[in-house]
Amino acid sequence: MAVFESTEHIGHPADRVFQWHRRPGALTRLSPEWAQSVLEESYPPLAPGARARLRTSVPGTAGTVRVPFVAEHDDGPTPRSFVDRMVKGPLKSWTHTHVFDGEQSCVVRDRVEYEVLPGRLGGDRNALGKYAGRFTDRAVQSMLTKTFADRTAQLRADLDFHAALAERSDRRLNILIGGASGLVGSQVAALLSTGGHSVRRLVRGEPQRADEVRWDPARGQLEASAVAWADVVVHLGGASIATRFTPKNKQKILSSRVDSTDLIVRTCAALPSDERPEAFVCASAVGAYGADCGDRVLTEEEPYGEGFLAEVCREWEARAAAVENLGMRRVSVRTGLVLTSLGGLLRVQLPLYLAGMGGPVGGGRQWQSWISLDDLVRIYATVVVDGAVTGPVNAVAPHPVRQSQFAAELARTLHRPAVVPVPRVAPAVLLGQEGAKELALANQRVAPTVLEAAGFSFRHPDLRDALTWTLPPRGPADPESARA
Incomplete structure (x- = not known):
């Protein structure tokens, strides 16, 4: 053992810290992005x-390969304590x-307290068996050291925030x-609920928990009482x-956003004025400025681009802004490239860089305006709480980079080279000419002007820090890691 x-x-204070852990979202906030992803909290x-x-x-594997881990809670040895025991996972035991x-x-x-498993579990080829040999005592100790350091940093940062x-x-x-x-939504909900706010989630299926509310944007179904509660x-x-x-995909992209937003706005409009929510915070993107903006700095005052x-x-x-006619505050969060090993573009790129x-x-000359996942959810929490923030908000870090700089920094963090240029035609093979131009080759140098004026403090303002936070520490390349 x-x-x-x-x-x-x-x-x-200890009571505040313990109560923080007892709120929905604590496990999600405490899980380092590179170490584990939360599918369902208890x-x-x-x-x-x-x-x-x-x-x-x-x-x-730098988080590119993940295997199931199920933990069951129990009371701890003191009033302010608790215990997690593994009931399924890549180890023999875990308490x-x-x-x-x-x-x-x-x-x-x-x-x-834990025990590792031998080799491949007798040739078992499922995910747990295939990778059991990777969870050596040395590897587990190394992961735990980094994991708990990151957990502590996250806990302190969230409490301070x-x-x-x-x-x-x-x-x-x-x-x-x-x-x-x-x-993003799971992290936003977690940050707000651990902060003591009451959070309810709109779900498309049958609600399974007391904090879930069913809705169906395609059929125009949303309980007015749930909106009045908010x-x-x-x-x-x-x-x-x-x-x-x-x-077909264009229509799906557009309708999935405007139809659901329209439903929320219509539901708000149908309520008596004294029962309406105070604010509506809706996602958007820096794509609002167009795909090729040159070197000019894009603030929230910039007009919409083309594409x-x-x-x-x-x-x-425009659909979200309709709530302003109802006397409600509206914020549209224009998000840049979200950097996280949990998903998105970074996760897609990792296997290529690891190899x-x-x-x-x-060519790498295009500007990339990025934001760490942690800072993005802090931005959402800030604009939810701060009634002085209105209109469009650029959710990007203060230091955008050229794509070539991004590639070099990602390779440095992974201890890999960045010497294989990707021609412009390559993204077009996967995304088509239009998709490649507006996604992989987009050139947008965006500034977080509204956030800076509001006094928002970025936790990861620099690319190197953001990548270091979301990726595990790595040593020199080894063939097996590159193949994983």
Whole structure:
């Protein structure tokens, strides 16, 4: 039986830290992007017998390969403690005891007892068996050291962020979120709920939890009472744009956004004025400025550009802005390239870079305006709480980079070369000429002017820091890692 122990001083009162862990979203916020992805948190949180479903990264794969991990909660040895036990996963056993000591300054004590599995489990070719040999004691200890360092940093940062946000407004809000099961939406819901706000999620299937509300944008179905309950409605839904821009796909991309937004606006309009939400926060994208903007700096004052995605954003934002006629505040969050190993463009690129085949795309001169996933969800939380922020908001880091610089920095973080240029024709093979121009080859130098004026503090303002945060530390290349 191997043991890993961690003791960290958090700098916030122990009861506050323990209660933070007992709220929905705590596991999602504490899971390092490179180490594990949360499929389903336990509900109610930390209830004895409740289970959480995750996928944990296989050592040596930079998060590109993940295997199932299911943990069951139990009461801990003290009133402020709890235990997680693995019931399915890549190890023989796993017991994690969390203890919260102290009073005004919390000390978090973590103890993990585990046993590794031998080789390939007798030739088992499923995901767990194939990668069991990667979870050696040395690999597990290394992952745990980095994981708990990142967990502590995230916990401190989130607690500090909640305290700073309370200075803008200390109200506890009711927040209804569409798209809460997505990559960004799940993190937004988690950050807001761990901050003490009441969050309900719009789901298209039958609700499975007390905090879920069914809706069907295609059929125009949304409970008016759920919208009346909310102080703020947040909408992040929409079909993926990472596809060929065929007429059918274009229609799906547009209608998935405007139809659902229209439904929310109509539902708000049907309510008595004193029952309407105070604000509507809706997603958008920097595609609003067009695909090829040269070197000029794009602020929120810039007019809409040309191209399919610009037209989608124009229409989407216009539908959302209709709530302003109802006396509601409206914010359209124009998101740049989201950097996270959990999904999106970065996750797609990782296997290529791990194999030493990464490099500049289409010459590499185009500007990429990016944002870390952590900063993006903080932006959403800020505009939800801060009633002074209105209209379009550029959700990008303050330092955009040329694509060639992005390629070089990603390769450096992964300890790989970036010497294989990708010709402009390559993205067109996958996305078509129009899709390649507006996605892979888009040239947008965007500035977060509104956020900076509002005093928003970026946690990851520089590309190197953002990539280091979302990717695990790696040593020199090894053949097996490159093949994984």
